[in-house]
Amino acid sequence: MRRPIIAGNWKMNKTVSEAVDFVRQLKVLVADVRDIDIVVAPTFTALRAISREIEGSNIELAGQDVFWESRGAYTGEISPSMLKDVGCRYVIIGHSERRQYFGETNELVQKKIKASLAMGLHPIVCVGEALEEREAGKTFDVVKIQVIQCLEGFSREEMEKITIAYEPIWAIGTGKTATPQQAEEVHAFIREQMGYITNRQISEGVRIQYGGSVNPDNISDLMVHPNIDGALVGGASLKADSFSSVVKFKRM
Ligand code: PEP
Numbered sequence: 362m363r364r365p366i367i368a369g370n371w372k373m374n375k376t377v378s379e380a381v382d383f384v385r386q387l388k389v390l391v392a393d394v395r396d397i398d399i400v401v402a403p404t405f406t407a408l409r410a411i412s413r414e415i416e417g418s419n420i421e422l423a424g425q426d427v428f429w430e431s432r433g434a435y436t437g438e439i440s441p442s443m444l445k446d447v448g449c450r451y452v453i454i455g456h457s458e459r460r461q462y463f464g465e466t467n468e469l470v471q472k473k474i475k476a477s478l479a480m481g482l483h484p485i486v487c488v489g490e491a492l493e494e495r496e497a498g499k500t501f502d503v504v505k506i507q508v509i510q511c512l513e514g515f516s517r518e519e520m521e522k523i524t525i526a527y528e529p530i531w532a533i534g535t536g537k538t539a540t541p542q543q544a545e546e547v548h549a550f551i552r553e554q555m556g557y558i559t560n561r562q563i564s565e566g567v568r569i570q571y572g573g574s575v576n577p578d579n580i581s582d583l584m585v586h587p588n589i590d591g592a593l594v595g596g597a598s599l600k601a602d603s604f605s606s607v608v609k610f611k612r613m
Pocket of ligand 1: 572
């Protein structure tokens, strides 16, 4: 039985005080939630303050990105040990915006996963196809290559710490959600591929989140499907009431 995980990716939004205000409201709104992992991913500058705010609550912290070296002359970068030090349990790796604007490749994503796991962080690894790829019928080819190149070679213990986020790029921030059936079809495919690179038992335990314009109105229809284990939420995670409604989705 996989425990659902709902994560809010704030991207480059919120000052420290806005972030603190938000999380104070969120804590109250989700205080009674026991059966879901709730994660927020603020900007690096707000991590420390949010870490203090969520202490003792049911909310956990994620970095939005990480570098693969542990220290040194890498201006602007943040290491896995720094994320750990500030109280992160999770880290988002390979988000499509990182791939698109900062040239992140599957090879770099794999290095970041490796370094994060070595520090005891739980990576949330993003994969997903672009619109042209879907329209050209290449969704499964693209996702398969991403899964293999990012995730092959990890041990059972490492795989157990990894969450995959399937985020079709055409659905991110566009208001266009994949239909629950489209999402389920790719999630089932990802699980199958994970089975080939590990084994069936391990792949059955890996959580696969859907991401792409998730909101309080569509989360329940997505979560009904057997291979959809949660959501990575951008826009709708920026307001405490909408994010808490996603977290407290109605089970059907
Ligand atoms: C995301 O940033 O991962 C995302 C899915 O964004 P949105 O929910 O806004 O589409």
